[in-house]
Amino acid sequence: xxxxxxxxxxxxxxxxxxxxxxxxxxxxxxxxNNTANTNNINDEAIELWKEKLAYFQQxxxxxxxxxxxxxxxxxxxxxxQKITELGG
Numbered sequence: 001x002x003x004x005x006x007x008x009x010x011x012x013x014x015x016x017x018x019x020x021x022x023x024x025x026x027x028x029x030x031x032x033n034n035t036a037n038t039n040n041i042n043d044e045a046i047e048l049w050k051e052k053l054a055y056f057q058q059x060x061x062x063x064x065x066x067x068x069x070x071x072x073x074x075x076x077x078x079x080x081q082k083i084t085e086l087g088g
Contacts, residue, residue, distance in 0.1 A: 042086055042087070045082075045086055046083055046086045046087070046088035049079050049082045049083045049086065049088070050079075050083060050088065052075075052079050053076060053079035053080065053083065056072050056075045056076045056079060057076060059072050060072040060073065060076065
């Protein structure tokens with residue numbers, strides 16, 4: 001009885017080792033896949049912030065109202081900060 005239980009414990013332990021290795025492979029796949037998705041999302045976010053930046057810069061040239069120019073300057077700074085934070 002003791003030998004049988006000992007053998008079962010050993011088999012379970014060995015089996016769990018295989019599962020751990022398999023789970024690591026699956027986890028590595030998902031981690032790589034999530035990284036790729038994150039990079040795509042990050043790239044899209046950078047592009048959107050760059051579009052906003054270009055628009056605000058264009059509007060700053062056109063604007064004549066000092067308050068509007070001030071607001072545009074703040075928005076341009078925010079865009080530049082976001083682009084830098086995202087690595088763009």
